[in-house]
Amino acid sequence: MTVSAANTNIVGRGLGLAFTSDDASYLYFKAEAERRIAKDAPDMTDRDHCTMLMICHMYACADPVFGMNSHSSGGFSGSQAAGSTVYSLEYDRLVSAYQPAETDGSEDSVIRCDAEMPELQLDGAEVPRFFSED
Numbered sequence: 001m002t003v004s005a006a007n008t009n010i011v012g013r014g015l016g017l018a019f020t021s022d023d024a025s026y027l028y029f030k031a032e033a034e035r036r037i038a039k040d041a042p043d044m045t046d047r048d049h050c051t052m053l054m055i056c057h058m059y060a061c062a063d064p065v066f067g068m069n070s071h072s073s074g075g076f077s078g079s080q081a082a083g084s085t086v087y088s089l090e091y092d093r094l095v096s097a098y099q100p101a102e103t104d105g106s107e108d109s110v111i112r113c114d115a116e117m118p119e120l121q122l123d124g125a126e127v128p129r130f131f132s133e134d
Contacts, residue, residue, distance in 0.1 A: 012056035057087040
């Protein structure tokens with residue numbers, strides 16, 4: 001999936017979005033969302049979806065009731081954490097579940113910080129080596 005105005009409209013279907021590819025607010029939101037995901041999870045494979053979630057979140061921030069904990073409209077009332085949207089919650093869930101690629105943790109690639117301690121060679125005894133030096 002690629003980040004596009006049409007795909008963002010699909011991700012944010014609850015917002016009634018009508019972004020176009022040359023919409024100034026869409027272009028701003030897209031650039032800001034890409035900057036955020038690059039900082040939060042640079043090697044994430046699901047970056048496009050997270051970018052569109054962040055675009056929807058930033059769009060929802062323009063709602064006048066966005067910062068409120070609870071609101072009511074006619075017969076409906078609801079509450080949520082101030083500053084959060086379903087889009088930001090999903091973004092946070094995906095980013096926190098992201099695990100960067102682990103480096104090889106085999107013992108031969110690890111060098112202990114106390115492997116070389118020449119200051120302890122006062123008695124001439126050999127300092128023990130914990131890993132082989134192949």
